[in-house]
Amino acid sequence: MLHNHTHDHSGHSHEGHHHHHGDPNNHGRAFVIAIALNTAFVAVEFAYGIIAHSTALMADAGHNLSDVLGLLLALGAAILARKTPSGRFTYGLRSTSILAALTNAMFLMVACGGIAWEAIQRFSEPHVVAGLTVSLVAVVGIGINGVSAWLFVKGSEGDLNIRGAYLHMMADAAVSLGVAVAGVVMLYTGWYWLDPAVSLAIVAVVVIGTWGLLRESLQLALNAIPAHIDAAALEDYLRECPGVADIHDLHIWGMSTTESALTVHLVMPGGYPGDAFMDDIMCTLRERYSIHHSTLQVEQGTTDHICVLHPAETASTHIH
Numbered sequence: 597m598l599h600n601h602t603h604d605h606s607g608h609s610h611e612g613h614h615h616h617h618g619d620p621n622n623h624g625r626a627f628v629i630a631i632a633l634n635t636a637f638v639a640v641e642f643a644y645g646i647i648a649h650s651t652a653l654m655a656d657a658g659h660n661l662s663d664v665l666g667l668l669l670a671l672g673a674a675i676l677a678r679k680t681p682s683g684r685f686t687y688g689l690r691s692t693s694i695l696a697a698l699t700n701a702m703f704l705m706v707a708c709g710g711i712a713w714e715a716i717q718r719f720s721e722p723h724v725v726a727g728l729t730v731s732l733v734a735v736v737g738i739g740i741n742g743v744s745a746w747l748f749v750k751g752s753e754g755d756l757n758i759r760g761a762y763l764h765m766m767a768d769a770a771v772s773l774g775v776a777v778a779g780v781v782m783l784y785t786g787w788y789w790l791d792p793a794v795s796l797a798i799v800a801v802v803v804i805g806t807w808g809l810l811r812e813s814l815q816l817a818l819n820a821i822p823a824h825i826d827a828a829a830l831e832d833y834l835r836e837c838p839g840v841a842d843i844h845d846l847h848i849w850g851m852s853t854t855e856s857a858l859t860v861h862l863v864m865p866g867g868y869p870g871d872a873f874m875d876d877i878m879c880t881l882r883e884r885y886s887i888h889h890s891t892l893q894v895e896q897g898t899t900d901h902i903c904v905l906h907p908a909e910t911a912s913t914h915i916h
Contacts, residue, residue: 608628618623623674623747623748623758624671624674624675625875626747626748627667627670627671627674627761629747630667630744630746630748630761630765631639631664631668631671632745633669633740633743633744634660634663634664634667634740634741634744635659635664637736637737637740638657638660638661638664638697640733640736641653641654641656641657641660641733641737642654642657642658642661644729644730644733645657645733646653647729648729648730648733650730650779650791651714651715651718651791651792651795652880653730653733653734653775654714655711655715655795655799656737656768656771656772656775656798657716657735658707658710659707659708659711659768659771659798659802660706660710660737660741660768660774662703662704663761663764663765663768665700665703666700666703666704666761666764666814667761669696669699669700670693670696670697670700670757670758670760670761672692672696673693673695673696673697673757674693674757676689676692676693677689677690677693677852677854682840687851687857687889690852690855691851691852692852693755693756693757693852693853694756694775694802694813694816694817694850694852694853695817696757697756697757697770697809697812697813697814697816697853698813698814698817700760700809700813701806701809701810701814702810704764704802704806705803705806705810707797707800707802708803708806711795711798711799712795712796712799713791714795715792715795715796715799716792716796718792718795719789719792719793720726725908727847729779729785730775730776730778730779730782730791731775731776731777731779731780731783732779734771734773734776734779735773735775736774737769737772737775738767738769738772738773738776738820741765741766741768741769741772742765742769744765744768745762745765745766745768745769747765748761748762748765749762755853755854756812756813756816756853756854757853759809760809760813760876763805763809764805764806766805767801767802767805767868770801770802771797771798771802774794774797774798774801775798775800776858778791779795792885813853816849816850816853816891818868819849819850820849820850821848821849822848822849822850822856822886822901824886825848825856825885825886825887826885827848829885830848830858830881830887831843831846833880833884833885834846834860834862834877837862838869838873838878839864839865839866839869839873840862840863840864841863841864841865841897842863842897843860843861843862843863843885844860844861844863845859845860845893845908846858846859846861847859847860848887851888851889855888855889856886856887856888856889857887857889857890857891858881858887858889858890858891859890859891859892859893860890860893860894861893861894861895862891862892862894863895863897864894864895864896865896865897866896867894867896868894869894876888877890877892878892895914
C-alpha cells in the first residue's frame with residue numbers, strides 16, 4: 597500500500613514521504629527443507645569420513661555444517677525482516693538480513709581456514725582412504741545439495757540472503773562431485789594425496805563463491821549504494837524533473853538485502869508542486885530504480901545550503 601504525506605515548513609520547505617513495505621517472498625518452507633536435508637547429511641558424511649579416513653569427506657561435512665548455520669541465520673533474518681516498524685525501530689528489523697549475510701560470509705571464511713590447515717597437515721602424512729565409500733557418500737551429497745539449491749532458485753536474483761543460500765548449495769554440489777571423482781581415482785590408483793588436495797580445492801571453491809557475498813554484505817552494512825542501483829542515472833532523472841533547478845543531500849542506502857531507501861533535497865524556485873507531482877517522482881523511483889522508501893524535501897533555494905556531511909561544500913550534489 598502506498599502513502600504520501602506532505603508537510604509545510606516555514607512557507608518554503610515541503611517533504612513528501614513514500615512508504616512501500618511489502619513483505620519479501622516467503623521462503624520459509626525452502627529453508628526448513630534445506631536445513632533438514634543438510635543436517636542429516638552432515639551427520640552421515642562426517643561419520644563416514646571418520647570410517648573411511650577421508651579428510652575430504654570431513655572437510656565437506658564441516659562446510660555443510662557451516663551452510664546449515666548460515667541457513668538458520670538467513671531464516672531468522674527473513675522472519676525478523678517481516679516485523680512491522682516500532683517506536684524504537686522505525687524501519688523495523690529489515691537490516692537483520694544484511695547482518696545475517698555478513699555473518700554467514702565471515703563464518704565461511706573462518707571455516708575455510710580450518711579446513712585448509714588440516715589438509716596441509718595431511719599432505720605430509722597421507723592416510724589410506726576408502727575410495728568407494730567416499731564416492732558413494734559424495735554422490736548422495738550431489739543430490740541433496742542439488743535439491744537444496746533448486747529450492748532457492750526463484751528468489752536468488754532479488755535477495756542477497758537467498759542468493760547466498762543458493763550459491764552455497766550449488767558450490768556444495770560441485771564440491772561433492774569433485775570428492776566423488778577423487779574417490780574413484782583413489783580406488784584404482786592409490787593416490788591418497790588426492791584426498792587433501794580435494795580438500796584444498798573445496799576451500800578454493802568456497803572462498804571464490806563467498807567473496808562476492810562478503811563484499812556486497814559488508815558494503816550494505818556500511819550504507820553503500822546497493823550494487824543494482826544506477827546512482828548516476830537516478831541523479832540525472834531527478835535533475836530533469838520539471839521545475840527542479842538543482843538537487844543536493846542525495847543519500848541512497850539499503851534498508852535490507854531486498855529494500856532500498858533514498859532522501860534528497862529538490863531545489864524548486866517555483867515552490868511546492870503538489871502531491872501528484874511528488875507521487876509521480878516516487879513512483880518512478882520505485883519502479884525504475886528499485887527505491888522502496890523515498891523522502892523528498894522541496895526548497896526554493898533562497899538560502900545557501902550546507903550539507904552537514906560535507907561542511908566545506910555548499911549547494912552541491914552529494915551521493916552517498
